[in-house]
Amino acid sequence: MTGSVSISDTDAPANSGTNTAQGGRAIIIRSVLIGGLIGALLSVLAADFERRMVFDTWQRVSPREITADNVAVVLIDDASVQAAGEWPWPRYVTAQLIALIGQGEPSAIGIDIYFTEPDRLSPEAFAGRYLDTEMDAETREKITALPDMDEYFGTILGQVPSVLARVATSDGGKSPDEYFFDPVVDGPPPPGSLRAENVLASIFELDELAMGHGMVNGAPDDDGVVRRVPLSVLIQDIQASGLAMELARIATGTPGLRWENGKMVMGDARITADQRGTMQFRMGEIPAAAQYSALDVLGQGKPVPTDAFKGKVVLVGVSATGTYDIVATPLKSELAGVLVQAQAVDAILEEQWLARPPSMLAAEIAAALALLVLILAAGITLRTWLLWPAFGLALALPVFSWLAFTRANLLFDPVRPLLVGICAATALTLIRYALARAERKRLAAELVEERVRASVQKGELDAARRIQMSMVPGQRALSRLDSRTEISAVLEPAKSVGGDFFDAVKINKDLLLFMVGDVTGKGVPAALFMALSKTLSKSNLARAADGLADPVAALNHDLMDEADPEMGLTMLVGTIDCSTGAVHMVNAGHENPILVHTDGTLKTIEMVGGPPFCVTDFPYPVEQLQLAKGETLVIITDGATEAANEAGILFGLGGVEAALKTESDGTAQSRAMHLAKEVRMFEGSNDPTDDLTIFALRYLGNDI
Numbered sequence: 001m002t003g004s005v006s007i008s009d010t011d012a013p014a015n016s017g018t019n020t021a022q023g024g025r026a027i028i029i030r031s032v033l034i035g036g037l038i039g040a041l042l043s044v045l046a047a048d049f050e051r052r053m054v055f056d057t058w059q060r061v062s063p064r065e066i067t068a069d070n071v072a073v074v075l076i077d078d079a080s081v082q083a084a085g086e087w088p089w090p091r092y093v094t095a096q097l098i099a100l101i102g103q104g105e106p107s108a109i110g111i112d113i114y115f116t117e118p119d120r121l122s123p124e125a126f127a128g129r130y131l132d133t134e135m136d137a138e139t140r141e142k143i144t145a146l147p148d149m150d151e152y153f154g155t156i157l158g159q160v161p162s163v164l165a166r167v168a169t170s171d172g173g174k175s176p177d178e179y180f181f182d183p184v185v186d187g188p189p190p191p192g193s194l195r196a197e198n199v200l201a202s203i204f205e206l207d208e209l210a211m212g213h214g215m216v217n218g219a220p221d222d223d224g225v226v227r228r229v230p231l232s233v234l235i236q237d238i239q240a241s242g243l244a245m246e247l248a249r250i251a252t253g254t255p256g257l258r259w260e261n262g263k264m265v266m267g268d269a270r271i272t273a274d275q276r277g278t279m280q281f282r283m284g285e286i287p288a289a290a291q292y293s294a295l296d297v298l299g300q301g302k303p304v305p306t307d308a309f310k311g312k313v314v315l316v317g318v319s320a321t322g323t324y325d326i327v328a329t330p331l332k333s334e335l336a337g338v339l340v341q342a343q344a345v346d347a348i349l350e351e352q353w354l355a356r357p358p359s360m361l362a363a364e365i366a367a368a369l370a371l372l373v374l375i376l377a378a379g380i381t382l383r384t385w386l387l388w389p390a391f392g393l394a395l396a397l398p399v400f401s402w403l404a405f406t407r408a409n410l411l412f413d414p415v416r417p418l419l420v421g422i423c424a425a426t427a428l429t430l431i432r433y434a435l436a437r438a439e440r441k442r443l444a445a446e447l448v449e450e451r452v453r454a455s456v457q458k459g460e461l462d463a464a465r466r467i468q469m470s471m472v473p474g475q476r477a478l479s480r481l482d483s484r485t486e487i488s489a490v491l492e493p494a495k496s497v498g499g500d501f502f503d504a505v506k507i508n509k510d511l512l513l514f515m516v517g518d519v520t521g522k523g524v525p526a527a528l529f530m531a532l533s534k535t536l537s538k539s540n541l542a543r544a545a546d547g548l549a550d551p552v553a554a555l556n557h558d559l560m561d562e563a564d565p566e567m568g569l570t571m572l573v574g575t576i577d578c579s580t581g582a583v584h585m586v587n588a589g590h591e592n593p594i595l596v597h598t599d600g601t602l603k604t605i606e607m608v609g610g611p612p613f614c615v616t617d618f619p620y621p622v623e624q625l626q627l628a629k630g631e632t633l634v635i636i637t638d639g640a641t642e643a644a645n646e647a648g649i650l651f652g653l654g655g656v657e658a659a660l661k662t663e664s665d666g667t668a669q670s671r672a673m674h675l676a677k678e679v680r681m682f683e684g685s686n687d688p689t690d691d692l693t694i695f696a697l698r699y700l701g702n703d704i
Contacts, residue, residue: 024435028379028428035427036372039420050415052223054398055354056330058405063331064284070251070349071342072290072309074101074316079301080294081320091119091149093298095156100297101316102160104309107251110163110243110345112216112317112325112338115202119149154209163212163246166201168233173198176235180208185232185239187259193277194219195234212250214243218278218327218340226327226337228278229344231264231271232257244279244344245271251313251349271348272355280354281347282409283331286339313349315342356411360404364416367397371421379428382543384550387425394421440562443535447528471534472502475669481505482512484578486698488669490676492639493691499526500637500691501534507545510579515541516695518590518637520568520612529567533559533613537571544575548622552586556613556620563614570612572635581627581699586620588613591636594660596671598630602657629701632668634660634675639692643679651682668696 043050074097081087088094094115101109157164167173176199194217201207215233220226230242241249241257245264249257254267264271264279273279292308294316295301317338318325325337347353371390378386397414404410469491478487481504489502499519507513515537519530540555541548552573559569572593574585585593587609595603610620627633636656643651659678663671672694679692 024439025380027435028431029376031427031431032372032376032379032424036368036375036420036424038427039423040368040416042423043416043419046419047413047416048222050419051411051413052221052225052227054401054413054415055405055411056225056227058402059283059330062402062406064282064347064352066284066286066290066343066346068287068290070312070346071286072106072292072312072314073286073338073342074292074294074297074314075319075336075338076294076317077319078321080298083295083300084298087318087320087323088115088120090121091115091153092121095149095153097294097297097316098153098160098162099156100299101309101314102156102162104304104306104314106161106309106312106314108161108163108212108247108313110165110214110247110313110315110341111210112165112243112315112341114165114167114200115153115206116200118203118205119153121149150203150205154205157206158209158211160211161250162210163214163243163250164202164207164210165216165243166199166207166213166240168194168196168198168215168217168235168240169200170197173200175199176238176240178204179213181213181238181240183241183256185241185257185259185264187265189232189234189239189259190262190273190275190277192275193232193234194230197236199235199240212246213240214246215240216243216337216341218242218337220327224328226329226340227283228274228280229341230276230278231273232259232277244341244348247313247315247341247345248348251345266348269348269351272353272357274356279344279348280411281344282352282354282405283329283343285331286342286346290342313342313345315345317341352409354405354409354411360410360412364413367393367414368417368420371417372424375421375424375428379432383546384543385546390421390425394418436558439539443532447531471531473504478504482578484700484702485512485576486668486700487514487696488667488672489693489695490672491691491693492676492680492688494639494688499530500639500693501530502635502693502695503534503538504697505538505542507542507575510577511545512576512578513541513544513573514576514635514695514697515571515573516590516635516637516693517569517571518639518691518693520566525564525567529563529569532562533569533571536562537573541573548573548575548584548586549620552588552620553617556588556617559614560617568612568614570637576627576697576699578699579702581629581631581701583625583627583633585623585625586610587623588620589615591638591641594634594636594656595625595627596632596634596660598628600661600666602660604653604657627699629699630666632666632671632696632698634671635695635697636675637691637693639688639690640675640679640694642690643683643692644686644689645682645684646686651679655679655682668698672696 076087084093179199179201215230217233218226218229229244231245232239232241249266252267258265264273271279292304293301296304315338317336319336326334327337327340329335329340371393374386374390378384397417401412401414404412472491475488481487487504491500502516504514517533519526519533536558537555540551543551570589572585572587572590574583576583587607589612592607593605595605605625607623608621610618640656641651641653659675660671663674675694676692
């Protein structure tokens with residue numbers, strides 16, 4: 001990277017680090033893409049299940065409010081059966097029910113019942129129950145001369161706007177050539193439309209006299225739940241309309257129906273259908289004010305308002321206990337089928353059908369790709385903040401789906417992109433954890449290997465010193481970081497090897513990261529922990545372009561995981577914007593920095609800071625400082641302030657400030673070297689009590 005500092009004077013470690021970083025990025029890219037692909041495959045495999053789950057939830061959360069303006073339902077319920085006898089009723093009773101409904105001037109009467117057998121109480125059937133020895137000819141003749149109730153019912157059906165139910169079937173039934181279809185649905189139906197060879201309908205005496213006919217092949221989905229009704233059914237080469245569709249056509253006075261580009265056209269309305277030619281619609285509950293017991297209509301129960309059916313579509317069905325027409329819907333586990341048909345009719349009249357146009361699939365794919373790109377970018381760039389937009393998008397998807405459902409009757413599936421995002425994010429988390437563990441093991445192995453090699457060559461302590469010194473940048477490397485800054489540093493271990501370190505590295509074009517650390521202890525253990533600390537610091541703090549708080553917290557966590565109980569680490573880490581001189585710093589138990597103004601005056605920057613790393617999980621504050629052109633920031637370790645002479649007197653902060661004031665050259669290198677010289681002169685013949693590190697950063701300004 002531009003402006004980075006190698007941890008060694010040789011090319012091998014730098015190339016190794018570059019190759020490792022590039023290899024890590026490649027692994028992250030592959031892992032995230034594989035995770036996203038797994039999510040996409042899961043969404044395809046679970047497509048029907050996930051969509052049903054989501055859209056059924058929206059149905060339950062936001063059921064459609066259905067008024068009593070368009071439809072009414074007459075139910076042959078338990079009370080009706082108890083009063084009028086078990087079902088099926090004599091044709092006369094049923095005929096009276098339809099006649100009374102017709103007197104209410106409905107726009108259409110849909111009879112969701114099949115009358116597949118003649119009336120059990122017809123005159124001929126009644127007379128046929130008795131032998132000639134049991135009934136004389138005169139009585140038989142009088143009985144058979146009585147009016148046939150099927151004919152009477154047929155007459156009633158012909159006098160009202162009635163629509164009888166039919167069923168398309170390939171198992172039984174009769175040829176469609178034996179039935180009258182008017183009107184026939186025109187146009188090419190959807191390719192997956194239900195097809196059958198025969199028709200199951202009421203007896204001809206009733207079927208041929210009804211004003212219209214509608215197919216009720218509303219088979220449930222695979223899970224046994226009814227979510228849609230057929231708009232048409234193909235019987236051999238005849239397209240017959242569904243019951244709800246035919247009732248809506250008659251109610252609106254539309255002369256015919258036709259398929260056009262996969263939509264059912266009824267006058268000005270273009271009703272969306274799926275590939276099976278069925279309509280999915282927003283469900284609700286038929287209000288109690290629009291539901292009537294057949295007992296009430298027959299005048300044996302509660303009075304029915306005179307205008308209860310006027311201008312409405314009235315559906316007649318059976319809901320009595322033990323009858324067959326009970327279905328499950330997203331809203332209720334048990335519901336009379338006629339109530340589903342009534343909801344469908346109202347949905348057509350109110351244009352409340354649900355649609356899933358190609359644009360919804362395109363939006364789902366776009367959302368999945370957006371999540372994948374954000375997660376991939378976060379993994380490649382190590383900018384964790386990119387996960388927040390991904391998280392926000394993930395939260396927005398269900399909200400958008402619900403709004404599309406409730407406001408526009410559109411079906412947007414949020415689970416598909418969420419599965420892609422969740423699997424991609426999971427893959428990123430797992431691979432970053434695996435890479436971090438692998439990197440730590442690699443670093444530990446390298447340290448051990450280097451230690452063994454150095455011990456064999458020149459002795460353990462001398463080799464360790466070389467390792468330590470090779471892990472901090474030299475003066476030449478520091479001088480090449482950025483022309484707008486001048487950086488110099490001195491590191492002198494108290495013994496052959498110690499635990500102090502420093503580093504500086506460019507993060508981007510303008511931002512420069514610097515750090516000074518002091519490991520508790522001395523000798524080889526401190527140096528080894530210093531090497532690990534510096535490596536983890538550089539790895540975590542490389543993400544400081546988005547701020548120091550999160551990388552510092554991550555560094556503290558990593559160090560707490562890796563450190564021995566005896567080890568500790570103080571550190572001052574900061575960034576400087578080379579274009580403005582703005583400095584942001586975090587102090588973890590370290591000495592406060594000293595600001596040297598251009599006129600030579602000093603100011604110790606009193607920082608709030610926090611405890612040393614490896615102690616506890618602490619929210620370290622990020623503190624700010626503005627460097628003017630020519631000002632120098634000096635950072636020291638306690639090897640300067642705690643340096644002692646033969647009399648046991650400490651050099652102290654006063655000695656540091658005095659040494660900085662007596663330096664007249666003003667360059668960063670001169671200040672660092674002069675301070676180090678003054679400390680050693682003060683110690684005299686005493687052995688150094690601690691590692692000595694001095695880091696000086698001088699801001700030269702943006703116009704250099």
